[in-house]
Amino acid sequence: xxxxDVNDVIAVVEKVIASxxxxxxxxxxxxxxxxxxxxxxxxxLRPLERSDLTERYLGWFNDPEVTRYMEIGTFSSTMEDxxxxxxxxxxxxxVILAVCEEKNDQPVGNTKLGPIxxxxxxxxxxxxxxxxxxxxxxxxxxxxxxxxxxxKDRLWxxxxxxxxxxxxxxxxx
Numbered sequence: 001x002x003x004x005d006v007n008d009v010i011a012v013v014e015k016v017i018a019s020x021x022x023x024x025x026x027x028x029x030x031x032x033x034x035x036x037x038x039x040x041x042x043x044x045l046r047p048l049e050r051s052d053l054t055e056r057y058l059g060w061f062n063d064p065e066v067t068r069y070m071e072i073g074t075f076s077s078t079m080e081d082x083x084x085x086x087x088x089x090x091x092x093x094x095v096i097l098a099v100c101e102e103k104n105d106q107p108v109g110n111t112k113l114g115p116i117x118x119x120x121x122x123x124x125x126x127x128x129x130x131x132x133x134x135x136x137x138x139x140x141x142x143x144x145x146x147x148x149x150x151x152k153d154r155l156w157x158x159x160x161x162x163x164x165x166x167x168x169x170x171x172x173x
Contacts, residue, residue: 037097045097045111048089052098052107053082060109060130069154070128074147093118099129108134 036044058077060066067073088096094114098107108131116123129135143151 039102041102043099043101043108045099048085048096048098048110050085053079053085055079057107057130058082060128063130066128066130066132068147068152069145070126071145071147088114092116099127101134107131 061077099109109129112126144154
């Protein structure tokens with residue numbers, strides 16, 4: 001299985017930030033099911049759907065190896081905990097997108113942009129690649145998070161407006 005290239009995910013995220021900001025400011029209707037928000041060469045991002053909230057998805061949040069750089073991994077998650085989907089799917093201050101492989105349309109993780117501070121023009125961004133077969137590593141803050149009685153590294157990524165091109169309009173086949 002081909003590894004998910006972190007640079008590919010970052011390139012896709014650059015397009016997401018530009019496109020999502022434009023969509024929210026211009027009140028575009030929600031994307032139809034199975035529509036790509038933005039395409040990359042290996043992965044594409046699409047809205048997270050209720051059908052994505054499976055035992056496999058939940059397993060990512062309960063796997064200490066997957067969540068070791070995240071705050072979410074401190075406590076076990078249940079299917080009931082995934083009800084945040086309702087709040088996020090209609091939120092104007094955060095968005096969660098599924099990261100799907102182009103070759104099989106299977107989610108391998110997700111991205112979260114939020115909370116979005118529209119006045120200050122900033123947001124927090126996170127990437128979770130839950131499918132371990134797709135893992136790659138880049139951007140590490142060493143011993144930045146104290147969790148489980150020990151310091152752990154945290155992965156961070158950032159982008160400035162001057163570092164990306166706005167997404168071009170288009171739709172997925």
